[in-house]
Amino acid sequence: METSRPTRPSDSVIEVTDLHRHYGAGATAYHAVRGVDLTVGRGELFALLGTNGAGKTSTMELIEGLATPTGGSVRVFGRDPYRERAAVRPRIGIMLQEGGFPGELTVAETGRSWAGMTSGARPVEEALELVGLGHRRDVRVKQLSGGERRRLDLAMALLGRPEVLFLDEPSTGLDPEARAAVWRLVRELRAQGTTVLLTTHYLEEAEELADRLAIMHGGQVVVAGTVAEVIAGRPSRIGFELPEFTGTALPVLAGAEVTVDGRKVTVHTTGLQDTLTDLLGWARHHGIALGALDARSASLEEAFLAIASEASHQPEPEAPARPTARRRLIGSAR
Amino acid sequence: MTTAPMTTAPTAAGPVGPPSTTARRLLALGRAEGTLLLRNRTALFTALLLPLLLIGGRRSMLKQQAESNPGLDVDALLINGTIGGILAFVVYYNLTAAYVARRNELVLKRLRTGEARDVEILLGTAVPAVSLALLMSTLVGVGGAAVLGIGMPVNPLLLAAGIVLGIGIMIGLAAVSSAFTKTVESSGITTLPVLLLSQFGSGLLIPLEVMPERIADFCRLLPTTPAFQLIRIGWTGTDGSAAATGFGGSWSTAAPSLATGAVWLGLAAWGAVRYFRWESRR
Numbered sequence A: 001m002e003t004s005r006p007t008r009p010s011d012s013v014i015e016v017t018d019l020h021r022h023y024g025a026g027a028t029a030y031h032a033v034r035g036v037d038l039t040v041g042r043g044e045l046f047a048l049l050g051t052n053g054a055g056k057t058s059t060m061e062l063i064e065g066l067a068t069p070t071g072g073s074v075r076v077f078g079r080d081p082y083r084e085r086a087a088v089r090p091r092i093g094i095m096l097q098e099g100g101f102p103g104e105l106t107v108a109e110t111g112r113s114w115a116g117m118t119s120g121a122r123p124v125e126e127a128l129e130l131v132g133l134g135h136r137r138d139v140r141v142k143q144l145s146g147g148e149r150r151r152l153d154l155a156m157a158l159l160g161r162p163e164v165l166f167l168d169e170p171s172t173g174l175d176p177e178a179r180a181a182v183w184r185l186v187r188e189l190r191a192q193g194t195t196v197l198l199t200t201h202y203l204e205e206a207e208e209l210a211d212r213l214a215i216m217h218g219g220q221v222v223v224a225g226t227v228a229e230v231i232a233g234r235p236s237r238i239g240f241e242l243p244e245f246t247g248t249a250l251p252v253l254a255g256a257e258v259t260v261d262g263r264k265v266t267v268h269t270t271g272l273q274d275t276l277t278d279l280l281g282w283a284r285h286h287g288i289a290l291g292a293l294d295a296r297s298a299s300l301e302e303a304f305l306a307i308a309s310e311a312s313h314q315p316e317p318e319a320p321a322r323p324t325a326r327r328r329l330i331g332s333a334r
Numbered sequence B: 001m002t003t004a005p006m007t008t009a010p011t012a013a014g015p016v017g018p019p020s021t022t023a024r025r026l027l028a029l030g031r032a033e034g035t036l037l038l039r040n041r042t043a044l045f046t047a048l049l050l051p052l053l054l055i056g057g058r059r060s061m062l063k064q065q066a067e068s069n070p071g072l073d074v075d076a077l078l079i080n081g082t083i084g085g086i087l088a089f090v091v092y093y094n095l096t097a098a099y100v101a102r103r104n105e106l107v108l109k110r111l112r113t114g115e116a117r118d119v120e121i122l123l124g125t126a127v128p129a130v131s132l133a134l135l136m137s138t139l140v141g142v143g144g145a146a147v148l149g150i151g152m153p154v155n156p157l158l159l160a161a162g163i164v165l166g167i168g169i170m171i172g173l174a175a176v177s178s179a180f181t182k183t184v185e186s187s188g189i190t191t192l193p194v195l196l197l198s199q200f201g202s203g204l205l206i207p208l209e210v211m212p213e214r215i216a217d218f219c220r221l222l223p224t225t226p227a228f229q230l231i232r233i234g235w236t237g238t239d240g241s242a243a244a245t246g247f248g249g250s251w252s253t254a255a256p257s258l259a260t261g262a263v264w265l266g267l268a269a270w271g272a273v274r275y276f277r278w279e280s281r282r
Helices: A056-064 A085-091 A107-115 A124-130 A146-158 A176-191 A203-209 A227-231 A272-286 A300-313 A324-332 B022-038 B041-048 B055-068 B074-104 B107-111 B118-148 B156-179 B192-200 B213-220 B225-236 B247-275
Strands: A012-023 A030-041 A045-050 A071-076 A092-095 A164-168 A195-200 A212-217 A220-225 A236-241 A256-261 A264-269 A291-296
Touching: A012 A056, A012 A195, A030 A056, A030 A195, A030 A212, A030 A220, A045 A056, A045 A203, A056 A071, A056 A164, A056 A195, A085 A092, A092 A146, A107 A124, A107 A146, A107 B022, A124 A146, A146 A164, A146 A176, A164 A176, A176 A195, A176 A203, A195 A203, A203 A300, A212 A227, A212 A300, A220 A227, A220 A300, A227 A300, A236 A272, A264 A272, B022 B041, B022 B074, B022 B118, B041 B074, B041 B118, B055 B074, B074 B107, B074 B118, B074 B156, B074 B192, B074 B225, B118 B156, B156 B225, B156 B247, B213 B225, B213 B247, B225 B247
Parallel strands: A045 A195, A045 A212, A092 A164, A164 A195
Antiparallel strands: A012 A030, A012 A071, A212 A220, A236 A264, A236 A291, A256 A264
């Protein structure tokens, strides 16, 4: 797999070099992050994509300064986010995958207590309005819907007007309307210069929001760059069904890879227009009707699925034996 | 449930709060935790009523012992025991359950993403328990002394040292106990060993001077004994083994308790750092 390194922006806010993270030790050790390099520039929106247990959340936690790496280094504003947390934390906002707010406090009380622990906090009402929770201020957190709880979490991350915002699956559990609203908000924040690092398993979300993205698998960044860079070099796909009797062999399609499964044919090609022209010319010449004809350019989704399946065909290095204690964390790191 | 539109622009300009300081963070955490305590009837009952409901039992137990041990200062011991009970139930028991609840709700994990340091999170969560314990102890001390006609504390500094040591050790023990407690419900069981030892083995229900000497010596080494002894010496000028002394003399009586108390405070703090769990393992 070819890894395209992002060009390093001159004003980078996050720099991650050869990052490693182990859980446990000895026979039960699990190597969750295996040599990740990342650079996120000021004002950039960077998305971390990956399959289950790819190491996205583990990587995020190290960048946020919630844990120390086993190897490699993390710099946020040029500082160590773990050792120099007092200097870094007031400038960042973090939204975890699962919000942890006492169920018996109201939304406003939760906001007030967070404001007391946040430097330069904006008014709580303002933060709640940002995420559309202003009308729920006197409701106990336990009575909020899952989506509302996610938005409360986001509001708390935004309280300190952070320069860098970390969002771990910000739109999971949101209905489509609320998701669109969160996207709008994130875009506005970015427009004002906020740097955003987010993880997601919605490819659409990355495509919609991210300036650059990285696809992780097995604790490593398999590919990184802009959406265009990531899907460049990925083949387009043509699919169709042959009629029962064609009497003619399929044409030779230059530069394409043809897979036949009964009557179903899939063609992968880097020259979609030429291959399609050849195919359609052949079909017209022989009077063959191609059923369920479908042609599509390479997309992020295809790139992602290809990476996931290519990688899963190979045995993972060091065959990780996951200690039970981490199973849940990794399992939920979608 | 309807979704309100998110319309407000997240402008960078606008009013900005002050920088976050340790004091502000402790206050913010303590206020939230206080609200939660007020909304938790079980916790509130245990904290407010249990130590007071136990007064009758303490009194009859001490009186019984006074029959075979003439000279036992039942009234002073009753106040001492009630303050010890307040520290055990209000600070230790209540805080253990609070740590477990916040951990299981992932509140502690979320708090750690903010500016508060670990020790501030632990102490901030303890603010309402500690405040309540101080308030109740003051009321019991002042009220009890007035009702029972006990004199002013002989050495207020030792009394204060005992209360501070007691609170610190109880917080540390609560942090350690919470690590071995899965749910809030099971905290009633996991806290029993410390609760029983602190009530029966630290001179509250059975004064050390009426115990066989060997057992008394052992009990002096228990984590909560030194703090309770200091409270007693600070108030009455004696630990019951000799005649009461004045302000100057009380220091030498208190010296061993000060030393073991300081060691236990260190151990409890070390244990809290070493064993405390910030996230639940499910």
